[in-house]
Amino acid sequence: MIFGVPPLKQLVWFRSDLRVEDNPALVAACGGGSVEACFFAADAQWAAHHEGPRKTAFVRRTVKALAHELAALGIKLHVLQVPRFSDAPAAMVKLLQETGAVQLHFNAEYPLDEVKRDRAVWRAVKAIGRGCVRHEGSVILPPGRVLTAAAKPFTVFTPFRRKWFGVVTDTDLQTLDKPKPVAAPLDPALMCWDESAEREGAAAWPAGERVAYQQLRNFAAGRLAGYAGNRDFPAIEGTSRLSPYLAIGAISPRRCLDAAKALAPEASEAWVNEILWREFYRHVIALHPHVSKGESFHQHYDRLQWETNPAALDAWKSGLTGYPLVDAAMRQLTSTGWMHNRLRMVAAMFLTKHLLIHWREGERFFMEQLVDADFASNNGGWQWSASTGTDAVPYFRIFNPTTQGQRFDPKGVFTRLHVPELASVLDRFLFEPWKTGLTLNYPPPIVDHVFARQRAIQRFRGFNPDRPD
Ligand SMILES: Cc1cc2nc3c(=O)[nH]c(=O)nc-3n(C[C@H](O)[C@H](O)[C@H](O)COP(=O)(O)OP(=O)(O)OC[C@H]3O[C@@H](n4cnc5c(N)ncnc54)[C@H](O)[C@@H]3O)c2cc1C
Structure with missing residues (x-):
């Protein structure tokens, strides 16, 4: 601050x-001057984006924790109800005028609606003569920094990853510390949200960046060592469960990288790979805006004929397909709001290949249910599973839900937990209970695997230039 000149207020x-x-x-x-902050609760927009109550309650609880962190730094957080993104420019102009802030700062978001909102806000802020600065905070390297030799975005993960490491090595990566207080601490009692809405999931997913850091440290100092061997087994607590925190930025991917390198340098490669999948899918949606419009990454797949089968879709959502691993996965999702990564692939491939139901139906249901609902990773995961996306699994490699169960839940610990109807079925029949010959309170398979596999291969074959002869 120049002596005698009042500091210019900034808004985050x-x-x-x-x-x-x-x-x-x-x-x-926080580089100089006083600071205020805001968060817009966009309920109507979140609903239009199919973000369900678990995710939005988690966001609300995290904003509350953030308000406390900011108050300790002397920064007031304004939490405003701004139902739609189209309301954001007017709300921001009003807030800038009320607070007297001269400059707005925000970190980039990449889905198309968010990009359009930010452009509109930027124009409105400039129109009243205030500054507006966009930063990069949700990825380690921003979209556009990792390109092919022909300066094009990568469409396949492995070369992206290789190039990413090359660029990172030449980049002075700085993980930023918490800023110093800009004023005396404030009273954080600012929030006016309905407390009942915030309670959902509070025990399973405590909110706030302190919780996230503790979870990161525990994981990096403990389970990370066994991650590569354990990560595919849903009965083992082998992964970090940091996805809800990463999805809403309660923790940064750079911090994750730092912790992995510091606490488990030898073991961290497989886990860092997953952090890079998250990064890759963010680059994909930033550099291929059509993906945000519900279109297939490979657009010729939009002509593929999908089945309309409400009964089968309902059975899938309810965990009543007759395939125990798929049903256990879907019940884990609907009862906890989280699903193990291998099971997300199994469940998604079952919907898109066995039932030939459009990946958009599954993408939407996952968005509604997941506490870690994240447009980029969810869309990427669905399009990978449906073989319509970047790096997609080849359409003729279709997971067999029976052998996936036998391989990844060999003792049935996970499956029996979520499908108690099968508690007494012997291990060797668990993933094909129709072979027991017993009357079980569990449905027969809604589709035959061999039939479904052949139907999917035939349906996809005409659309794939690399089809096997
Ligand atoms: C069909 C489908 C839908 C998915 N939907 C989402 C979603 O909405 N939100 C979400 O965060 N992840 C999604 N994923 C990716 C992945 O399943 C979850 O990130 C992971 O299971 C979260 O568990 P974890 O935090 O214990 O992961 P860990 O194994 O500990 O991985 C660490 C972090 O890396 C990231 N990550 C891990 N795997 C992937 C992946 N395959 N793609 C992108 N990022 C990854 C996550 O941020 C995760 O927290 C989806 C995957 C599929 C196949």
Whole structure:
């Protein structure tokens, strides 16, 4: 601050970066002068994006934790009800005028609706003569920094990953500390949300960046060592379960990288790979806007004929397909709001290949149910499973839900937990209970695997240039 000149107030707009550590927009705003912050609760827009109550309650609880962190730094957080993205420009102009802030800072989001909202806000802010600065805080390297030799975006993960490591090595990566207080601590009692809405999932998913860091440290110092061997087995707590925190930015991917390198340098490769999948899918949606419009990444697949089968879709959603691993997965999703990664692939491939139901139906149901609902990773995962996306699994490699169960839940510990009707079925029949000859309170398979596999291969074959002869 120049002596005698009143500091110019800065405003930080929090969205999916709900943390004070390693937050470029916050750090830039705290470079001098006083600071205020805002968060827009966009209920109607979240509903239009199919974000369900688990995710939105988790966001609300995290914003509350953020308000406390900011208050300790002397920063007031304004939580405003701004139902639709189209309401954001007017709300932001009003807030800038009320607070007297001269400059707005935010970290980029990449889905198309968010990009359009930010452009509209940027124009509105400039129109009243205030500054507006966009930072990069949700990825380690921003979209556009990792390109092919022909300066094109990568469409396949492995070369992306290789290039990513090359670029990172030449980049001075800085994980940013929490800024120093800009004023005396404030009273954080600012929030006016309905408390009952916030309670959902509070025990399973405690909110806030402190919780996220603790979980990261515990994982990196413990389970990370066995991650590569354990990550595919849903009965083992082998993964970090950080996805809800990463999805809304309660923790940054750079912090994850730092912790993995510091605490388990030898073992971290497989886990860092997964962090890079998250990064890859963010680059994909930023650089291929058609993906945000519900279109297939490979657009010729939009002509593929999908089946309309409400009864089968309902059976899938309810965990009553007659395939125990698929049903256990779907029941884990609907009862807890989270699903193990291998099971997400199994369940998604079952819907899109065995039932030939459009991946958009599954994408939407996952968005509604998941506490870690994240457009980029969810869309990427669905299109991977449906073979319509980047790096997609070849259409003729179709997971067999029976052998997947035998391989990844060999003792049936996970499956029996979620499908108690099969508790007494012997291990060797668990994933094909129709072979027991017993009358079980469990449905027969809704589709035959061999038939479904052949039907899917035939349906996809005409669309795939690399089809096997
Ligand atoms: C059909 C389908 C839908 C999915 N939907 C989502 C979603 O909505 N939100 C979401 O965060 N992830 C999604 N994933 C990716 C993955 O399943 C979850 O990120 C992972 O299971 C979360 O568990 P974890 O935090 O214990 O992961 P860990 O194995 O500990 O991995 C660490 C972090 O890396 C990221 N990550 C891991 N695997 C992937 C992946 N395959 N793609 C992208 N990022 C990954 C996540 O941020 C995760 O927290 C989806 C995958 C599929 C196949």
